[in-house]
């Protein structure tokens with residue numbers, strides 16, 4: 001039976017900061033191509049965003065049917081303890097559910113999606129829920145910090161009458177030490193500012209997973225109406241995608257870094273949600289995530305029908321309230 | 337929502353995370369937060385659990401300024417200015433006090449439609465306490 005995305009949810013914190021605010025303070029803004037980004041309020045965190053998007057994804061379904069839950073984030077509030085239990089309780093899911101948690105790189109969102117799909121296939125019935133929520137942080141003095149945004153995306157996976165059919169996935173992993181990382185005990189990511197080296201890694205891993213998947217499915221890049229790539233900034237991922245033979249037309253719908261920033265584990269999946277609301281039946285969607293260190297997952301979907309309740313994504317993108325850099329520092333606990 | 341011990345917090349998680357109330361089996365009154373004796377008929381202690389919709393209307397409200405903020409909101413208070421605490425009449429009947437978010441004090445109106453949202457309430461001894469606040473339903477923002 002056909003397996004795929006049955007429904008979805010999205011949560012984007014309403015606060016936004018523009019690149020100009022950084023320029024006023026630092027005389028520069030280091031996140032190429034990012035015009036503004038989403039910022040969590042003082043009382044929001046990765047788990048509260050996760051619950052909000054997950055609630056939308058399971059709206060109207062019999063929660064007893066949800067057999068698998070996969071959670072992903074690079075920036076959960078705890079380094080040790082279960083995180084999925086918060087979602088099981090908050091949503092009212094069965095307590096005999098299998099849960100997995102994917103938390104070590106920005107690839108974790110697609111890891112969770114693939115893991116949920118595979119676990120659900122092995123049970124061969126019921127529903128799976130994928131909840132991805134992220135808000136990476138770095139030192140306010142670090143160039144890396146400028147682009148970091150926040151959001152959450154959830155997917156309800158199931159059999160039968162799906163919105164988007166899952167067609168396959170491939171993964172490519174290659175060791176690249178010294179790229180974006182977060183040492184044990186720290187809540188700030190850092191890197192060694194070796195841009196060329198990071199781009200080599202991004203290119204090798206993303207092209208690796210994409211080529212493997214296209215070969216496996218007997219496809220070429222032009223078979224896809226949409227290509228959604230990991231978006232650590234608003235310029236470099238596009239360049240890599242163009243080098244791989246994709247076009248701006250395939251990329252533009254799911255490319256949200258210019259208005260959301262780098263949303264970490266959510267990055268490619270928020271783009272995928274946008275595509276789900278814009279695509280026409282039979283159109284194919286290719287997704288490629290990337291996590292530093294490094295690895296990439298590529299996933300292929302085909303839209304089978306328009307989603308029932310439209311407009312969730314555009315609504316979430318349009319709810320905005322702008323803050324200045326001083327307010328941003330307060331929210332990030334950098335001065336109080 | 338003042339400081340509570342972790343075991344007590346754990347017991348009240350269903351009401352804090354997902355607005356689980358108790359419906360009286362005798363008179364049908366929805367008790368929220370859950371009570372031992374029904375607030376409607378004042379006699380029954382037989383209930384069934386119900387999940388509330390999280391939708392309601394502002395019945396009255398007050399603006400809390402820095403000086404009046406309870407200690408668990410000190411971080412919020414330090415970060416600037418005032419916020420709104422509202423008495424909200426839930427669609428199922430109960431009236432509860434909760435903080436209003438995503439809305440400037442000058443834009444709050446009695447009768448405004450609101451819906452619940454899960455938020456971080458405070459953090460104590462490294463443990464994050466979550467609970468509901470309310471935000472305006474989008475239509476009423478216009």
Ligand SMILES: [Zn+2]
Nearest residue numbers: 360363374377
């Ligand atoms: Zn009663």
